[in-house]
Amino acid sequence: MAVFCSDAGHGGRDSGAAWNNVLEKDLNLIFTLQLNSLLKKRGHRILTTRKSDDNVPDLLTRCELINQHHAANSPKFDAIISIHCNVAAYKNETGRYVAKESVRGFYAIYSRESIKGRDLANSIANQVTKEGIVTRHGGKLSTVELGRSLAWIHKTLPPAVLLELGYMTNPEELRLLHDKDYQKRMVRAIVDGIDNYILG
Template sequence: MAHICTDAGHGGPDSGAVWQSIQEKDLNLIYCGQLNAELKARGHHVLTTRLGDDDAPPLGIRCKLVNAHHRLQRPAFDCIVSLHCNVAAKVDPANGGYRALPQVRGFYAIYSQESPQSTALARSIAQKVEEAGVILKHGGMLSTVELGRTLAWIHKTLPPAVLLEMGFMTNPEELALLQNSDYQRKLIGAIADGLETFLSKQSTPQEVHHG
């Protein structure tokens, strides 16, 4: 049995991305609830950062709580996964607003290349997601160096962590898939498979030290 921390990105007043009145935070919560159920059904212990929209701590508080649990081994986490959805848009010079880039799509895992464990976790998940027939972007993996910025969820937490961008809400086909129950089950199953592949190669809970 592994100890896994899951996070439904955003929440509360922070909606995350919004497209066609669909709020990212709501999709994230749906997927996180399904991942929690799947992992528990496989015998793992799961602690999640929010169960609804009214109990969503700010990101900084989430990181501190995770680290406190990890340090005190209540429990020590084997890994952390944060679930998100994406949008692709650029500024329209005609009106200064944003114009969607509907051709952009695909799943990818953001990781810290400074951490071999974070890298291995991202690779395991990306491989299983690809095997499930899900379209990938960036080959399924993108380091925070390639992203061009640090992410608190990855760089300010102690256990190995990844942030999963599950798909683009601005791509009509992918948005429909993200809301489809069969697709949700397929993607969640693949993510869980990837987590278990990573966990099978770990002996004890890991701690990541960022340079």
């Protein structure tokens, strides 16, 4: 058994990205609740930063609460997983945002200073690619990137990864992010990647 902290990115007043009347915070919560459920079924202990869209602490407060819990409790968190969705758009000459619809893909982001974070990010991205969840639909290969200024992976004590599940500005990926079967497959691949990391 391992101990994880999950985070459904944004929430409350912070909607995160928004596109075509879809709010990122809502998709993040859907995936995170499924992630929590499957991790528990696999025998892991899970704490989460939010279970709904009410009374959501801001990002830095969440980081502080996680660090306090990690420092004061045993067993410690083995890792933190923060769930997000992405957008790719530019502002045209009229000031309107236009989608870069061709941009798509899954990203697992970690801190340069965290070897464990790197290993976890690689394990998850490899499993998502292995399952063909992204590439099967013509998408970009799952990639692992270094986070440069993301508070979530730099201001928390346990190893942390931030997962960008897909692009809301890509019509096909947005459709898939709402598809219940796709959600289950994505979450299963993420948890398989987490288990592979834990088993070493």
